[in-house]
Amino acid sequence: MTADDAALRRPMSVEPEALRRLCVAAARRSGADRETAEALARSIVLAERRGRPQVGVTHLLDYLAALEAGAIRGDAEPLTDRRGVVLRADARRNIPHVAFERLLPELTAEARRSGVAVLAVREAYTCGELGHFTSAVAEEGLVALAAANSPALVALGAAGGAVLGTNPFSLAAPAPEAPVLVDQGIGRVAYVSIREAAQRGESLPPGWALDRDGRETSDAGAALEGSLLPDGLKAANLGLVVEILAGLAGGSWSVDAPPFDGGAESPRVGLFLLALDPELAGPGFLDRLGRHVARLEREHGVAVPGRRRARLDRVELDAALLADLRRRAGEAEIARRLRDRPAR
Structure with a gap:
């Protein structure tokens, strides 16, 4: 590695709010309306603060390219309706985050009223960090289970061709100090x-x-x-489960979805989210869960997912990536206020 390469990969530290402003500005310049840009920025910054940079700013660049190419309609209003406890949304080729944020109050209210509620989003661009959606529901005191597919990237079977997406699966449940949060793909x-x-x-x-x-x-x-x-046969089977749930939400099958990182065609995937009132298990379930999680951590040394680290107060980005984001944001005033410094 040359000295120039080392300088470009040098980590720089950025405050989350400053990073959020940059992400919003970059999305706006790439064609997103204010609501879409704000929803996308929140998810990107939260992924970085949770220590998941692979679905953070690096992945934001895919969203920006898709906005500019027209694969994401960054000003599309979701079309929503409902059937009983099922809330449905046509994202109309926008990101699913917009429909999710609009319907979250109704989703949580229905789950508390009926014990269960479902959100089904179709015709959407890919979800990014799926835990963004389930953790938001868990913060409302509910248990959430979500599945989303993506363009085909994963092989399944002797032919060796890609037939499944990375197909993330996520579950979040409230617990003291930090929720339990499982968020994983099948590769x-x-x-x-x-x-x-x-x-x-x-x-x-x-x-x-x-x-x-x-x-x-x-x-x-x-x-x-x-x-x-896939990470073994069991992960492959989970991928099929996710594919079916995403299809149930109205999404395209992964083999029919165009790539998310090139061209003007939307993957048109599906997001399926189930919200459950913990009182279904009887009064005091969340207290029981909290005690059980604490016991697993204290007595058995279990690293319970979602509770391993606190949210970062500052985000570290490669110098080149931060410079690229600043350029895309095109807001010198924001860049001057970033107060970044080399990470220690």
Whole structure:
């Protein structure tokens, strides 16, 4: 690595609110209306603060490119209706975050009234961090289960071609201090991590990916032309479950969805979210859950997902990535106020 390369990859520390403003400005300049830009920025910053940079600012660049290409209609108003406890939304090729934020109050109210409520979003761009949606429901005192598909990236079967998305699955439940939050895909690594490895010329560990001829490869560039491998048969089965739930929400099947990182066509995927009132299990369930989680952590040494770290007070970004975001935001005044400094 040259000195220039090292300088570009030097981590810089940014305050979350300053980062949010930059993300909003960049999304607005790329064609998003105010509501879409704010919803997207909130999800990106929260992913970074949770220590998940692969669905943070790096992934924001995919959203910006999709806005500029027309794959995301950043000013589209979602069309909503309901059938009993099921709230439905046509995102009209916008990000699902807009429909979700609009319907969250109605979703939580229905879950408290009926014990259960469902949100089904169709015709949407990809979700990014799925835990963004479930954790928002958990903050309202409810248990949330969500599934979303994506364009086909993962192989399943002897042919070796991509037939499933990375298909994230998430569950969040309220607990003292921090909620339980499970958020995972079915591959051994995120697609954006493979892409970054290809850009850096790095090799992949065995068992991560196949080339376009269906042969296992350690070449990240060949993997981009081929497919990812699921993290075992059980993960593959979970991917099928997610695909069915996303299809139930009205989303395209993954094999029919155009790539999310190129072109003007929307993947038109589905988001399925189930909100449950914990009182379904009887009074005091959340207290029981809190005690159980504490016991798992204290007596059994379990690292319960979602509770391993506090939200970061400052976000670290590569210097080159921060500079690119500033350029895309095009707001010198915001950039001057960032008060960034090299991370210690």
